[in-house]
Amino acid sequence: MQVNALESGEAGSLWEVDWFSLISVVALLIFAPFIVFYFVMACDQFQCSVSEPLLQLYRGDVTLLSIWARAPSFSWSAAKIYAVWVGFQVFLYLCVPDVTHKFIPGYVGGVQDGARTPAGLINKYEINGLQCWLITHALWFANARYFHWFSPTIIFDNWIPLMWCANLLGYAVSTFAFVKAYIFPTNPEDCKFTGNVFYNYMMGIEFNPRIGKWFDFKLFFNGRPGIVAWTLINLSYMSKQQELYGTVTNSMILVNILQGIYVLDFFWNEAWYLKTIDICHDHFGWYLGWGDCVWLPYLYTLQGLYLVYHPVQLSDASALAVLLLGLLGYYIFRSTNHQKDLFRRHDGSCTIWGRKPSFIECSYRSADGGLHRSKLLTSGFWGVARHFNYTGDLMGSLAYCAACGLGHILPYFYIVYMTILLVHRCVRDEHRCSSKYGKDWKRYTDAVPYRLIPGVF
Numbered sequence: 001m002q003v004n005a006l007e008s009g010e011a012g013s014l015w016e017v018d019w020f021s022l023i024s025v026v027a028l029l030i031f032a033p034f035i036v037f038y039f040v041m042a043c044d045q046f047q048c049s050v051s052e053p054l055l056q057l058y059r060g061d062v063t064l065l066s067i068w069a070r071a072p073s074f075s076w077s078a079a080k081i082y083a084v085w086v087g088f089q090v091f092l093y094l095c096v097p098d099v100t101h102k103f104i105p106g107y108v109g110g111v112q113d114g115a116r117t118p119a120g121l122i123n124k125y126e127i128n129g130l131q132c133w134l135i136t137h138a139l140w141f142a143n144a145r146y147f148h149w150f151s152p153t154i155i156f157d158n159w160i161p162l163m164w165c166a167n168l169l170g171y172a173v174s175t176f177a178f179v180k181a182y183i184f185p186t187n188p189e190d191c192k193f194t195g196n197v198f199y200n201y202m203m204g205i206e207f208n209p210r211i212g213k214w215f216d217f218k219l220f221f222n223g224r225p226g227i228v229a230w231t232l233i234n235l236s237y238m239s240k241q242q243e244l245y246g247t248v249t250n251s252m253i254l255v256n257i258l259q260g261i262y263v264l265d266f267f268w269n270e271a272w273y274l275k276t277i278d279i280c281h282d283h284f285g286w287y288l289g290w291g292d293c294v295w296l297p298y299l300y301t302l303q304g305l306y307l308v309y310h311p312v313q314l315s316d317a318s319a320l321a322v323l324l325l326g327l328l329g330y331y332i333f334r335s336t337n338h339q340k341d342l343f344r345r346h347d348g349s350c351t352i353w354g355r356k357p358s359f360i361e362c363s364y365r366s367a368d369g370g371l372h373r374s375k376l377l378t379s380g381f382w383g384v385a386r387h388f389n390y391t392g393d394l395m396g397s398l399a400y401c402a403a404c405g406l407g408h409i410l411p412y413f414y415i416v417y418m419t420i421l422l423v424h425r426c427v428r429d430e431h432r433c434s435s436k437y438g439k440d441w442k443r444y445t446d447a448v449p450y451r452l453i454p455g456v457f
């Protein structure tokens with residue numbers, strides 16, 4: 001077993017950004033908001049055709065200005081809806097401590113420890129996401145059934161005006177986090193500065209920015225305006241289909257069910273989420289702040305949006321195939337994550353697939369010089385490939401897209417994006433693990449040679 005030092009630059013020091021990363025960052029900062037606008041506008045004005053706006057521009061049938069002029073603009077009524085929504089989620093997050101863990105067997109909620117940060121700190125988190133999700137959805141259904149304060153199609157009906165509000169919040173939060181990192185960082189020893197201002201803005205400086213003791217930016221923005229909204233947005237699309245066509249298609253039900261399982265899984269396992277790359281390794285910048293406010297709610301829900309414009313009714317056999325693919329993907333995704341969690345929580349003293357797990361002992365140093373030991377699991381799905389959880393996630397993602405049939409490519413954007421995201425994430429994570437564990441990581445990759453698909457990649 002060999003002792004390895006963390007890469008310099010993990011925390012508290014200045015490090016350089018290569019040109020490729022810098023160009024990618026600037027390109028993303030410029031183009032990502034246009035990509036979101038393009039897809040949403042393509043549905044609003046061109047029946048969800050991705051190619052039609054470009055073809056009509058080429059033929060001169062439309063101009064950029066005419067497309068822009070036809071797009072619904074910012075409205076104060078959407079701003080009010082958005083403010084109430086975000087304000088309500090802040091209230092639930094900060095003011096309603098978790099009680100669900102007291103009566104739901106097996107659920108881990110309430111105050112929990114996060115992972116050790118690069119500077120060696122362990123933050124505490126109030127895990128109440130499941131409770132917030134349940135309260136929000138109970139209110140949604142109560143409104144639709146009894147109160148009728150607002151239409152169940154309210155999100156769809158204000159979709160583009162709400163997008164401008166989400167952008168405002170996304171940029172405001174990212175800019176605030178950027179300035180805060182210089183003026184009043186929560187944990188200065190966990191700040192990461194590069195020599196480049198764009199990179200700092202995009203990838204973030206502070207590791208776990210907070211306001212007060214409990215308002216954690218990463219946990220709040222990823223989970224609440226992002227993932228709680230996901231299922232509500234899908235419900236709004238389902239209601240719109242019902243309103244427009246007097247029926248809800250099986251594809252819409254499939255998208256709602258499969259994505260609903262994924263969202264519920266996230267909140268059921270919110271304490272586990274504290275140990276994922278988002279919380280353990282990424283810093284909070286535009287990538288997470290704007291991404292959680294705009295990219296996630298707008299692009300992860302494209303399937304439901306598409307199905308409002310194209311109500312696809314799948315044959316029973318196709319619907320069953322999509323359902324099975326989605327459930328199998330979910331099973332692999334969840335079991336793989338569960339195996340690592342179980343293994344790490346019990347420090348290897350558990351059973352995986354009915355046997356004592358095999359693993360590789362390794363060690364590393366944190367930035368404060370402390371020596372730590374760790375173990376890399378080589379049993380179960382972790383012996384099949386080094387990131388089989390991503391493979392399961394990708395199978396589930398493909399099922400959401402396949403539910404929309406083969407009429408257009410727009411709903412398939414999600415699987416293309418998830419493949420790029422997870423392959424990039426895999427490479428990024430392995431680079432980090434390799435510098436963290438050194439020769440021990442090499443022993444691990446020799447034992448488990450493939451990343452996502454055995455024999456292929």
Ligand code: NDP
Nearest residue numbers: 276277278333337340375376377378382389390393429433
């Ligand atoms: P992982 O849960 O795979 O965590 C990777 C970390 O686990 C590594 O950095 C390493 O950390 C540790 N590790 C790696 N190999 C082993 C091993 N063999 N045994 C024990 N520990 C190991 O990655 P993520 O946090 O990225 O993903 C979590 C889940 O979230 C995934 O299922 C992914 O699909 C999903 N996800 C979904 C996204 C979405 O937008 N829908 C976006 C991102 C993720 P250490 O330093 O502790 O050793």
